[in-house]
Amino acid sequence: MKALLKILFRNHWKKISLIFILTFINVQSQLYLIELIPIILYHIKAGRYNATFLILDRFYIAIAVSLICMLLTSYLSFSVSSTFASDLRLKVFSIMMNTNNVGEFCKNKFSGLMSRTIRAIDTLQSFVLTLLKRVVLFFMAFICVVYSLIDLDILYASLFAVFLVVFCFLFWWKLDKMVNDYFHVRKHSGILNNLFSDKIIGLKTIKLFSKEDHTREIFEEKLDETYNLGYRFRYKLSYLLVFLIVLHIVLILFILWGLFIFDANKTLAVEIFLSLIYILYLVNHINAIIPFVNSYTIAFTASVRIEQTLALEHTSNPPRIRESNFEGIEFNNVSVSIFGMDILSDISFKIPKNSKNLIIGPVGAGKTGLINSLTGFYENTAGSILINGKNIKSNSFDDKISLSNHHFMLKGDVFQNISLGDESITREDAIRACDDALFTKDLSFEVYERGSNLSADLKQRLAIARALAHDCEIYVFDNSFSQIESTSRRIIKENIKKRLSGKILIFIDNIFDDYSDMDNILVMENSSLVCQGSHDFLIENCETYRRLINCSGGK
Missing domain, CATH: 1.20.1560.10 (ABC transporter type 1, transmembrane domain)
Structure with a gap:
């Protein structure tokens, strides 16, 4: 506070x-x-x-x-x-x-x-x-x-002031103590809320393992504890209102005392009347403290x-990388661990400029983790990521990466979803990107929140168009074609390769699908890079790669 x-x-x-x-x-x-x-x-x-x-x-x-x-x-x-x-x-x-x-x-x-x-x-x-x-x-x-x-x-005024100061000090001390009690009440209410949720979600499991009686005991114990804490808190809060009532009573006693201490022989009756009115005026303003009492503990929390x-x-974000001659990316023994879970384990590879790359592997292999490391969303626990031989820091290079993310859609028209506020993108750029992605809706078409009025394949096509419209050094298509039928998928991939010639292309997929012309293929499994190379090299030398191709029906 x-x-x-x-x-x-x-x-x-x-x-x-x-x-x-x-x-x-x-x-x-x-x-x-x-x-x-x-x-x-x-x-x-x-x-x-x-x-x-x-x-x-x-x-x-x-x-x-x-x-x-x-x-x-x-x-x-x-x-x-x-x-x-x-x-x-x-x-x-x-x-x-x-x-x-x-x-x-x-x-x-x-x-x-x-x-x-x-x-x-x-x-x-x-x-x-x-x-x-x-x-x-x-x-x-x-x-x-x-x-x-x-x-x-002056004596009367001094005693009156001392009393009010002492009262305010005691009142504030009591109110401040109430904050800790309020925290306990809120904490136990949260525990009870979680127990409600757990009981509803896990009811079948609880019954399956015959633990319902034990769970009921825990629930009823927390329910009783929360009730008692809340009751005691409200009871203690009423003490503060008693403080205010006592203040009213004492101030009225000050008024009565004032009637006796003033000497009528030397003090006009009007002065006695004024002293009473002054104190009554202050008594009236004590009522202003009541809403303050009610809101203080909640506001403190x-x-x-x-x-x-x-x-x-x-304090500050790391400076952006400003490289006029972009040459490529290098992962140098990069490892990432989040909450004790290994996301990447000792990954090393190079991606040169003007190259087409595929990262392939089963679900959970760590493919997306590579991109999250590149953008700085995952901080490396070991190793380094080099751009033109320079070690990059988190969030320092993400403005040079265009990522196709169909999970994010703005509430607005198609053009707004493509440009994302980038004034350098014209409507002609957006139309061309939509054509390459085979996205058929007009730029003025209104997209609902989270793209709820678009089918799954249209969401992916719009995300691809958005990625294509932005001028970047690296283009990442992370599982961007899974909902698009095969014929359109092949056409879109060809359009991407033609349009982005001279850039770094990174395709991420769970299965092999028309990627045999890639310059470099990274095969991942269990958060590790198991092999890399061209399609022909991996067919001969990588068992994991052959298994993935066989599972997907590739050749």
Whole structure:
């Protein structure tokens, strides 16, 4: 919470300062109105109507000033809280877009951190609004009331101020302790939610192994524990409301005490009346603390989620590779291990410029892992990837790679899905790419979210067209033809080879299919490169390659 409040005050200190000033003027205007009320009543009772009208002018001016300050304070509070939330959302989006590797991706996606963070930002926005509109008002009312009471009796005002300070300290200490209790409640609610999910998903398995009774015991134990924790938390939270009630009672006792300490012989009755009204005014603003109490624990939890996401922000991305004369790629003893699982194991090979390459192997062999290593999505645990003899870092070369990914489709027309915001791609470029991919839809055809209105083969054709339209050094077609019928598949592959002559082509497939003209074929199995070479060389020297061809009906 402290980190986020620092960001809030650092980025919006001008508006927040103005809120404090306007709130101070508002409170002072309202206290001035309180002072004018007994004077007006006194003049009316004495029949001094001319004096009454003169005072009424000041009365109306004070009302106008108070209303203007309240309106401006509301506007600024909404503006600050909305802008603060919007800035956080943009920051979260920026972090998500700058995710460089699988470790960060897992933190963002698989843990659900991003979706929970967006909800947390909404919670924090409401809390900031309450803080600026309600708590600042109470704080200013407290200062102004104590200052006004000093004019009546300094000892009385000092005791009153000391009591309020001690009360606020105890109140804040108790509220801060409630945060830990709230975390325990949320934690156990999450455990219970997982048990619900596990029980539903694994019900048949549980019954199969006759473990239903044991699972029921665990479930009922957690259900009871969660209920008791939640009950105790709400019970403790009610203590804070009791604090507020005690504060009301003590302030009323201060009022009664004030009636006795003022000497009627030397103090006007109007001053006694004013002291009572001042304290009652502050009592009224104590009610502003109630929504703050209700939102504080939730907002604190939300702030933890937001800070977890902000912690993923990069200080800087590695500089892009800027090579005017691109020669090729070299994998030098590259190994990748993720969460204890070997994705690549000691891979070494070279891919020169102007070459056609095939990476082939059974499902799970590590073929896509090679490309993820090249783009930096998988960070190498050993070895290096060289571009023109230079060791590249993650995310430093991915702007030179065009990847055919049919799993990603934008909600928009075909041209938007092809260009992806690249202004250098013209509609003529997109039409040519669609022709080469045998994609028959018009550029204005509206693609639904995730391409739900396109068939599987049209999605693959559109992804191929998108890859072809972008000018890059390396073109990767990862299982890009599996849903396309054989005749069209052969035509599209020929179009790709003609169009991208002089570039590096990398085809990734689970089976052999019309790839006999490849310059280099990499055969992978069990995360390792078992052999590489031309089609004829591998037919003679690689048993794994022959087995894959036989399984796919190739020759």
